Amino acid sequence: MEFKESQAIYLQIADHICEQILLEKWKPEDRLPSVRELAVQLEVNPNTVMRTCEYLQQYEIIYNKRGIGYFVEAAAAKKIKQLKKERFLVNELPQFFRNIYLLDVELDELKPHYEKYKKSHFR
Numbered sequence: 001m002e003f004k005e006s007q008a009i010y011l012q013i014a015d016h017i018c019e020q021i022l023l024e025k026w027k028p029e030d031r032l033p034s035v036r037e038l039a040v041q042l043e044v045n046p047n048t049v050m051r052t053c054e055y056l057q058q059y060e061i062i063y064n065k066r067g068i069g070y071f072v073e074a075a076a077a078k079k080i081k082q083l084k085k086e087r088f089l090v091n092e093l094p095q096f097f098r099n100i101y102l103l104d105v106e107l108d109e110l111k112p113h114y115e116k117y118k119k120s121h122f123r
Helices: 009-022 035-042 046-058 076-102 107-122
Strands: 062-065 069-072
Touching (some): 009 035, 009 046, 009 076
16 A cells, blocks of 8 residues: 555555445455454554554444454444545535636536546446
């Protein structure tokens, strides 16, 4: 995994885990790889992965079965979408609106581009 310097590594790992859940690679009640396995796979310190797990537990995206490991919460996808949507609306959408305003792009011009993107990336 390539890490960016603009965001803490544990948050980037959290985004990666959330993406796996949204893509249904890890389904509700699935067991996640162990902290050590994830650390090796992502080439990070196990403490960083542990911090990620604690963070995701806070938002009730995963839960811990003591001695067994971490599991995907039943409503994880819904919670991830809600959390990401809130962050998108607050952090990214204002800049997007600014750009389309400055470039004089109408919203109806964007729809074909969005549809093309969905087809090429998610089907």
